[in-house]
Amino acid sequence: MITDPQGTVLALFLTFCRMGGCFMTLPGFSSARLPANIRLFVALAISLAVLPILWDTVYPKVSAPPATYVGLIASETLIGVMYGMIARIYVLGLQFAGAILTMSIGFSAPPGHDVIEDISETSVTSFISFCGLMLLFLMDFHHMVLHGLLDSYTATPVGAVLEPQKLLITLTDTLRASTYIMLRLASPFLIYGLLFNVAIGLINKLAPQVPVYFISTPFLVSGGVIMLYLAIAAMMRQFADGFAPVFNSF
Template identity: 40%
Template sequence: MTPVTPDTLLHAFLIFCRIGACLMLMPGFSSPRVPVRFRLLIAIGATLALAPFVLPAFAPFADPGPATLLRIIVAETMTGALIGLMARFFFLALQTIATAMATTAGLGQLPGLPIDEAEASAPFVTLITMTAATLMFVTNQHAEVIRALAGSYTRIAPGTALDAQAGLIQIADRASETFYLALRIGSPFMIYGIVVNLAIGLMNKLTPQIPVYFISLPFVIAGGLFLLYFSGPETLRLFIAAFSTWLQRG
């Protein structure tokens, strides 16, 4: 059993800096619908759970001075925020492609409610993002998040100053990979949108006296819903698989 000393409490606070900053940006945990106190309790609980395994890494920082302590706090907070931000890129990319999918399906203009974010999104987008967030917990990815945080101490030692250039490179690479993933999973709707717009444009040229847009809109929406029915499960499976792979490999 680890004895509780002032250094132990200080090191536990430093662990909380990394974990709290990560969960502050981590999808699912950072939703405004989750009460602030509940998020704080999750961060404290994760800190206490990981402390026995991570505390030995903080042994070199026994009784640090104020300047050293401030530097470590900033470094740990920035490291945790970087991990959470890279995880959030997955859901930002999914939200972006879901908005494009809703537009191609004729559902982009429908009013929605601000369920997961502060701003309202189309119901189509909310359905995709909320399902992905639910699958994150159903498939036990929240436990993988905690495991990845524990593993981050072996890759980024406590107190290591964040290299700005390396951090920006990681952010750029992660953004590129996530949006490429989003284009892959949204490609059926992109192709559907191109075909539908070409067909509607051709019909409008052939019969300019008929309001083709209003006549074709129900068929466009029906086709988009059928496409979502057949491709939606595979789309979300690919997304969760990519997110899980990143959590396991980093």
């Protein structure tokens, strides 16, 4: 039996702010292809599930004055958004690697609609991004994010003073680590594109009368596609293995 209905609803809403803020930016759940009401119901269901675990942490804060409670809503939402952004930056890094890969192999086809987001992407970048996100879901990365959210109530309790500098350092460190991993994934294609274009440039100097661009482009694209076929499994494996160290380091 609920002895304090008002306090229970307020505690649930505080929990929903942190969980909902995370799902608002979490990869996959924040996709434009997923209806907003489904995201809302998922965040609400998870908030109801974890509220009994966090009851002793959240409920004592609901007796605060109205102005303080509004501040708690803002801070809890910001914490949830930050945890979701850590995962989102890492997945956006794969799109960055896909763009580098596409440019290096000369696959300059007109961009089309992205599978995940409501933006324009080339087919290769969209394919790589979708494969990486699907692999993360197969490895239950969302369970890792939820576990991190539950642990965040110990690291950053409800009502704790947020340090903007600490949040910015966390996001910049995530961006640095993600960029390093994605450049490592795209480095074989960067080297391939560089060596191929240098070789074609030398051939053009030796035989200026040959239309090098029209002759070299099919070989550049076909070689890049063959490399992608041979390397896609290792790329996706390294991408999935790199998520846990990046996310758990913060």
